[in-house]
Amino acid sequence: MRLHFIAIGGSAMHSLAIALQEKGDKITGSDDEIFDPSKSLLESHGLLPQAYGWFPEKITENIDAVILGMHAKADNPELLKAKELGLNIYSYPEFLYEHSKEKTRVVIGGSHGKTSITAMILHVLHYHQHEVDYMLGAQIDNFENSVHLTETNDFILLEGDEYLSSVLDPRPKFHLYQPNIALLSGIAWDHINVFPTFENYIKQFELFLDSMTNGSTLVYNAEDENLAKIAEEATKPTRKHPYQTPEFTIEDGVTLIETPEGVMPLEIFGKHNLQNLAGAKWICQHMGVDENDFYEAMASFKGASKRLELMHKSDKVIVYKDYAHSPSKVQATTAAVKKQYPNRHLIACLELHTYSSLNSEFLDEYKSTLDAADEAIVFFSPKAVEIKRLDILSKEAILDKFKRKDLQVFTSAEDVLQFLDQKEYQKDVLLMMSSGHYGGFNFKDFSDKHS
Structure with a gap:
């Protein structure tokens, strides 16, 4: 089949494109921006678009089907051309x-x-x-x-x-x-x-x-x-x-x-x-x-990437990263790590990144979710709140929502990373939780420094 991907750079879309090419289908695609790892993977398989943007001239009658990613908007020029030609248009799950x-x-x-x-x-x-x-x-x-x-x-x-x-x-x-x-x-x-x-x-x-x-x-x-x-x-x-x-x-x-x-x-x-x-x-x-x-x-299963993934282990500090972001998962992950290492000092660090987690009303759901940690840190970007067009969040609001008086709240990724880097670790466990990029935390550099 000849298939065209609108928004080929998506985290799921690029994987599907590669899989279909490996199956023998002929794949083309477009996107207005593509980041790693999608970019490198598409490039290595010869599927990276030559130029970013939307090109309705790519949409022709001999395309068997168009696969539409979530990133594409209703007025996407390629989508409009595909509808005009009466092509089969599928979402990823369809x-x-x-x-x-x-x-x-x-x-x-x-x-x-x-x-x-x-x-x-x-x-x-x-x-x-x-x-x-x-x-x-x-x-x-x-x-x-x-x-x-x-x-x-x-x-x-x-x-x-x-x-x-x-x-x-x-x-x-x-x-x-x-x-x-x-x-x-x-x-x-x-x-x-x-x-x-x-x-x-x-x-x-x-x-x-x-x-x-x-x-x-x-x-x-x-x-x-x-x-x-x-x-x-x-x-x-x-x-x-x-x-x-x-x-x-x-x-x-x-x-x-x-x-x-x-x-x-x-x-x-x-x-x-x-x-x-x-x-x-x-x-x-x-x-x-x-x-x-x-x-x-x-017996040999080590876990999925970013799911309670062990990133560093030494006598001084053990570091895990986890994709936890919803309140139930944050609470369960924090409790699990503390139960696994009851004799170590647990530092739980949560990045608020999703639309839900940055919503002042939904934040009530995070009450007591970090209570199992000996030391708790929350950080978020006011810029992310602005981009998502949500009400402004203050440090005081975060403290109130989590209901933990000793909670440390940062509004700058640079500040929280500096804080973590300068700590004197002794029999600690550092748990980093985020659905984003952990504020840019460099796990390798941290391991090299605290081995």
Whole structure:
């Protein structure tokens, strides 16, 4: 097929473009700006546009389909030309569904843990040489691209994002996949710019369950009360498998999990990660991997990129970075790290970066989320607040919302980075949490200095 990508530089779009080219399709694309790592990856595959911008002359009648990214606006010149010519126009998730109509679709959804669970499943399948198509939300070790598509594989494993599909399609992405097998990890209000109330947000998961195919299978986290309620009431999935946190202990900073073959050490830790593991086990069993083989593979799983990723370890300081940004994930991650290292001083540093986290009303949800830390730091950019056209935030407002009197608040990335760099570390753990760029924190330089 000949396919054209409008907004090819997107974090998901560039991976799909590369995957389709590797499958044998002819790919072209446009974008008005592209940054690394997308830029370098597109360039290495010969897919980087020769010039930035929108060029309607690229849109011709011999294009089989146009794939439209979220970055593109409704008045995009290439989109208007494609509509004028009557071309097939797909959003990212629409195209994935079209590709997988004849496959068994396995969709991993939930407010948090999607990428980690999908990465766990893919790690296990790869370990046992089970070939599947897949789409991940992040890069993981041993996989060159986060998307892989074929004509021959029976299964496709999809990360089910609840954010909107495209400017032409305001439906959440995971509503379009119509899964045969699905997992939901939990529900915690997010994306308030799209879902202004918690009730509206929950509704999206109810609609997702209703979109499942007849005779489908649902795996869900029974420890999440909101999720358990809608899962138990759902009528579309024929089979339902609840899961919960498995039994575990922690010895000398290592998490040990109970398995049918005895106690097994893990590279990962934290209640959320162990819940994710329990859900991943069910999905792998439905995809043909038995329990013992699952645990054998999981012994070597180190985690998805940016998900509680160990960046540095020395006697003085251990450093983790985590993609945590929603209140529930911030609280769970902070508590997990403190439980893993009870005898070390935990410094939790959170960058407020998303639209929701910088919204003064939604900030109430962050109350007590950093309480497990011995020392807590929050920083944000007033410029980011301005760009998102939100009400001005003050340090006093942040202190009030988090309900922690000793919270240290910074409004300059340079100031917080200098503060962290000049600290005298002794038996500390530094946890950096952000959905952005951690304020430009250079993990390598920090490691070199504090080894």
